[in-house]
Amino acid sequence: MIKISDKSLTIGELVQVARNYVQVELDDVVIDKIKASRASVEQMLEGGRIVYGITTGFGSLANKAIDAADVQELQKNLIVSHATGVGAPFSEDVVRAMLLLRAKSLSQGYSGVRLELIQALIDMLNKKVTPIVPEKGSLGSSGDLCPLSHMVLPLLGEGEAIFQGVRMSGADAMEKAGIKQIVLEAKEGLALNNGTQCMTAVGALAVYDAWELFITAEKVASMSLEALNGRTDAFDPRIHQVRGQVGQRSVSAKILEHTKGSTFINNSVPCRDGGFRVQDAYALRCIPQVLGASLDALNYVSDIIENEMNAVTDNPLIFGDDAISGGNFHGQPVALAMDFLGIAMAEVASISERRTERMVNPDLSNGLPAYLVAQDSKKGLHSGFMIVQYAAAALVSENKILAHPASVDSIPSSNNQEDHVSMGTIAARKAAEIIENALQVVAMEALTAAQAIDLRLIKPDWSENQDKWFGEKPSALGAATRPLYEQIRAKVPAMMKDRVIAPDIAAVADLIRQEKL
Numbered sequence: 001m002i003k004i005s006d007k008s009l010t011i012g013e014l015v016q017v018a019r020n021y022v023q024v025e026l027d028d029v030v031i032d033k034i035k036a037s038r039a040s041v042e043q044m045l046e047g048g049r050i051v052y053g054i055t056t057g058f059g060s061l062a063n064k065a066i067d068a069a070d071v072q073e074l075q076k077n078l079i080v081s082h083a084t085g086v087g088a089p090f091s092e093d094v095v096r097a098m099l100l101l102r103a104k105s106l107s108q109g110y111s112g113v114r115l116e117l118i119q120a121l122i123d124m125l126n127k128k129v130t131p132i133v134p135e136k137g138s139l140g141s142s143g144d145l146c147p148l149s150h151m152v153l154p155l156l157g158e159g160e161a162i163f164q165g166v167r168m169s170g171a172d173a174m175e176k177a178g179i180k181q182i183v184l185e186a187k188e189g190l191a192l193n194n195g196t197q198c199m200t201a202v203g204a205l206a207v208y209d210a211w212e213l214f215i216t217a218e219k220v221a222s223m224s225l226e227a228l229n230g231r232t233d234a235f236d237p238r239i240h241q242v243r244g245q246v247g248q249r250s251v252s253a254k255i256l257e258h259t260k261g262s263t264f265i266n267n268s269v270p271c272r273d274g275g276f277r278v279q280d281a282y283a284l285r286c287i288p289q290v291l292g293a294s295l296d297a298l299n300y301v302s303d304i305i306e307n308e309m310n311a312v313t314d315n316p317l318i319f320g321d322d323a324i325s326g327g328n329f330h331g332q333p334v335a336l337a338m339d340f341l342g343i344a345m346a347e348v349a350s351i352s353e354r355r356t357e358r359m360v361n362p363d364l365s366n367g368l369p370a371y372l373v374a375q376d377s378k379k380g381l382h383s384g385f386m387i388v389q390y391a392a393a394a395l396v397s398e399n400k401i402l403a404h405p406a407s408v409d410s411i412p413s414s415n416n417q418e419d420h421v422s423m424g425t426i427a428a429r430k431a432a433e434i435i436e437n438a439l440q441v442v443a444m445e446a447l448t449a450a451q452a453i454d455l456r457l458i459k460p461d462w463s464e465n466q467d468k469w470f471g472e473k474p475s476a477l478g479a480a481t482r483p484l485y486e487q488i489r490a491k492v493p494a495m496m497k498d499r500v501i502a503p504d505i506a507a508v509a510d511l512i513r514q515e516k517l
Contacts, residue, residue, distance in 0.1 A: 033109025085134030248292030331424025
């Protein structure tokens with residue numbers, strides 16, 4: 001059970017609710033705050049005060065006073081008129097995260113909604129009623145008006161939802177789940193769809209996935225270092241200490257930790273043209289500098305997202321007897337963070353693909369056969385891992401396009417009342433797509449590194465000159481790379497001759513998603 005209380009909600013807790021269906025309940029500590037905030041709104045109504053969104057229209061219609069008798073219609077109209085989304089629906093975990101974050105924001109006692117409304121959102125989570133929310137249509141200010149309106153529709157007996165795996169009308173889903181529909185009162189429609197909970201839901205799940213991918217990418221990079229008989233002197237802590245970058249120091253230490261005990265690492269490797277290789281290419285030598293920068297970005301973005309998860313972002317906000325209209329719904333903090341996350345994870349994929357290229361290229365692989373073909377490569381019958389690198393390169397190129405920042409764009413709306421918008425939801429969606437592409441690229445690198453290591457271990461006919469270049473056959477992988485290699489090989493056998501590789505890539509990608517690596 002995860003409680004919505006006066007304590008901060010974490011990304012890990014959000015994932016538990018969104019993906020693992022952990023139950024949610026309101027802590028007693030917030031119930032009094034909710035009731036007090038609602039009482040303030042009702043006093044404003046009774047006093048006949050003119051308050052934006054409570055007794056007025058919305059956006060550029062804020063100068064239109066609304067009669068008390070029309071308040072319920074006003075609030076419902078706000079939701080149904082703003083449900084204009086298009087495109088494929090968000091995944092179930094995103095919508096569940098939206099419901100949780102909306103309940104968290106409203107529970108803090110600054111939104112003026114009734115307790116039963118927040119409880120209805122929680123009931124939808126606990127009984128697994130998932131509204132259908134199209135993924136396109138949000139400008140990211142005034143918050144996620146469009147997707148949040150779609151999220152609310154089933155509460156009103158409108159829209160569609162998934163219940164027990166079946167897509168049906170929102171009214172049917174609520175009835176089958178035993179959740180009463182809600183008639184919105186003053187302030188409640190505006191409180192429900194003004195905010196950043198869609199972009200933050202997408203962003204929080206993306207951050208979680210980015211962390212899991214990053215941890216795996218460090219290990220995979222370590223295994224590629226071994227597969228290429230790389231040098232470890234570039235990871236000497238003295239180098240990274242004098243630069244002072246926190247992420248860089250962390251990554252360099254991790255690479256040494258992961259490869260500890262490995263006999264594949266060689267700091268005095270002979271070169272084909274005589275002499276010794278005194279340094280590796282940047283894709284190996286600069287792993288700490290590149291991944292370290294992405295690690296620093298991940299830490300920054302995590303802080304921004306967890307702040308936003310626990311923020312109050314609707315408008316106006318209720319502070320005792322005051323209803324203050326501001327702009328907390330503006331998604332710029334999330335937009336910038338999500339663009340940064342996308343760029344950071346695109347670079348994780350970019351340097352990963354370069355290591356894959358080195359392993360399949362006989363001019364760069366320090367003795368491996370072309371395209372890691374285990375059979376006699378001189379006959380040219382097998383393509384081996386040639387197109388694995390192609391596919392990785394395609395995804396990296398796609399990420400370059402997706403990494404163009406959304407947050408630098410804006411377009412005026414609502415008769416120029418809303419004249420600067422964040423595009424935060426677009427930024428979050430792009431970041432999530434980049435992370436998925438990066439995951440596939442890292443899976444390809446992992447599969448390629450495992451194949452390269454197999455070829456060094458089995459020492460087949462192609463390696464007739466291997467002793468000349470590398471001396472004794474290496475026999476031991478590192479402390480972390482050995483179990484990584486074994487987990488891959490438990491799912492995917494070595495490729496001794498050409499076969500369909502797509503299922504192999506998918507299997508390793510699933511291991512990453514399931515946090516097995």
